[in-house]
Amino acid sequence: QSQDRVFNFAAGPATLPESVLKKAESELYNWRNAGMSVMEMSHRGKDFVSIIEKAESDLRSLLGISDDYAVLFLQGGATTQFAAIPLNLCSDSDEVDYIVSGSWGDKAVKEAQKYCKANVIWSGKSEKYTKIPSFDGLVQNPNAKYLHICANETIHGVEFKNYPTPENKDGILIADMSSNFCSKPVDVSKFGIIYAGAQKNVGPSGVTIVIIRKDLIGKAQGITPVMLDYQIHAENKSLYNTPPCYGIYMCGLVFEDLLNQGGLVVVEKKNVKKAKLLYNMIDGSGGFYKCPVEKSVRSLMNVPFTLEKSELEAEFIKEAAKEMMVQLKGHRSVGGMRASIYNAMPLAGVEKLVAFMKEFQAKHA
Ligand code: PLP
Numbered sequence: 389q390s391q392d393r394v395f396n397f398a399a400g401p402a403t404l405p406e407s408v409l410k411k412a413e414s415e416l417y418n419w420r421n422a423g424m425s426v427m428e429m430s431h432r433g434k435d436f437v438s439i440i441e442k443a444e445s446d447l448r449s450l451l452g453i454s455d456d457y458a459v460l461f462l463q464g465g466a467t468t469q470f471a472a473i474p475l476n477l478c479s480d481s482d483e484v485d486y487i488v489s490g491s492w493g494d495k496a497v498k499e500a501q502k503y504c505k506a507n508v509i510w511s512g513k514s515e516k517y518t519k520i521p522s523f524d525g526l527v528q529n530p531n532a533k534y535l536h537i538c539a540n541e542t543i544h545g546v547e548f549k550n551y552p553t554p555e556n557k558d559g560i561l562i563a564d565m566s567s568n569f570c571s572k573p574v575d576v577s578k579f580g581i582i583y584a585g586a587q588k589n590v591g592p593s594g595v596t597i598v599i600i601r602k603d604l605i606g607k608a609q610g611i612t613p614v615m616l617d618y619q620i621h622a623e624n625k626s627l628y629n630t631p632p633c634y635g636i637y638m639c640g641l642v643f644e645d646l647l648n649q650g651g652l653v654v655v656e657k658k659n660v661k662k663a664k665l666l667y668n669m670i671d672g673s674g675g676f677y678k679c680p681v682e683k684s685v686r687s688l689m690n691v692p693f694t695l696e697k698s699e700l701e702a703e704f705i706k707e708a709a710k711e712m713m714v715q716l717k718g719h720r721s722v723g724g725m726r727a728s729i730y731n732a733m734p735l736a737g738v739e740k741l742v743a744f745m746k747e748f749q750a751k752h753a
Pocket residue numbers: 400464465466467468492538540541542543564565566567585
């Protein structure tokens with residue numbers, strides 16, 4: 389990593405691969421002799437169409453997405469999908485199931501409750517969102533239209549390591565993968581919809597990716613705004629209105645980079661190595677640092693931890709920043725610290741953080 393760049397542990401918008409930023413910089417003024425930047429191109433011209441088509445095809449290769457699924461590049465963040473999903477998949481009298489393993493799942497179900505009968509079938513709230521339920525004892529509603537999970541809770545650092553089998557009549561599982569999208573291989577065929585805001589693992593904010601089984605498209609409630617109707621976006625290949633062109637271009641560069649690294653099997657190995665290093669440091673600190681999350685479901689992407697001496701937190705953050713490690717403060721709703729170590733965080737960044745944490749402990753133990 390270049391000397392002038394910090395190690396950015398932010399949860400999103402988050403660090404991007406340096407090689408991708410440099411490539412974008414080299415193409416900024418004049419994209420491949422088009423005589424203009426990607427920001428200035430018509431979204432219907434052949435150059436931009438080639439960009440979005442390549443981005444889609446590279447994403448399909450990365451995740452092994454079959455032709456049974458549409459890939460949409462939308463706007464409005466994952467938050468907009470919290471409403472779009474029930475609007476597209478149910479009537480207002482339909483029931484749906486939500487597992488709430490953190491704040492994002494909680495927000496998703498509350499939004500869905502405006503458009504259908506959304507039930508929380510399991511919540512980790514009373515245990516401060518440190519767990520994923522056991523699937524054995526989970527009671528699902530057989531009449532539900534879908535089962536929704538948040539695959540990785542960004543604030544609490546809890547991640548599904550495998551997925552519940554939906555027991556609803558249409559067998560539809562839906563996952564918010566905003567914060568672990570493309571961090572490991574996923575069997576897309578298990579899902580009706582996978583959606584993710586780009587700004588953690590695959591690009592800048594402003595792009596939301598929706599991967600949806602084609603047979604679920606075309607059943608939107610009559611009141612669905614045109615911008616939330618999957619059929620409109622699928623029929624128009626994400627070009628119904630002006631898309632977030634530059635963001636889609638950046639996502640395309642990230643997908644290309646992930647493929648060049650060897651694909652998601654390789655990417656996952658790197659992520660496991662980084663996460664192990666950090667969790668082992670925390671667990672081996674004799675209680676100086678603590679991660680509250682149950683070990684088997686700890687996130688590879690977002691590592692929350694607290695200091696036994698919580699009065700040292702501000703100093704920890706200040707001292708880390710002096711050493712070019714930033715954005716380590718936990719989410720305002722939970723406090724403590726959080727290190728987000730997405731795909732683009734180099735191993736060197738985690739190594740530096742671990743060395744800093746050891747030193748900080750030695751100084752204050
Ligand atoms: N879901 C998860 C898991 C998130 O981490 C976030 C944002 O951090 C959101 C949803 C909301 O995404 P957006 O801000 O793109 O609407």
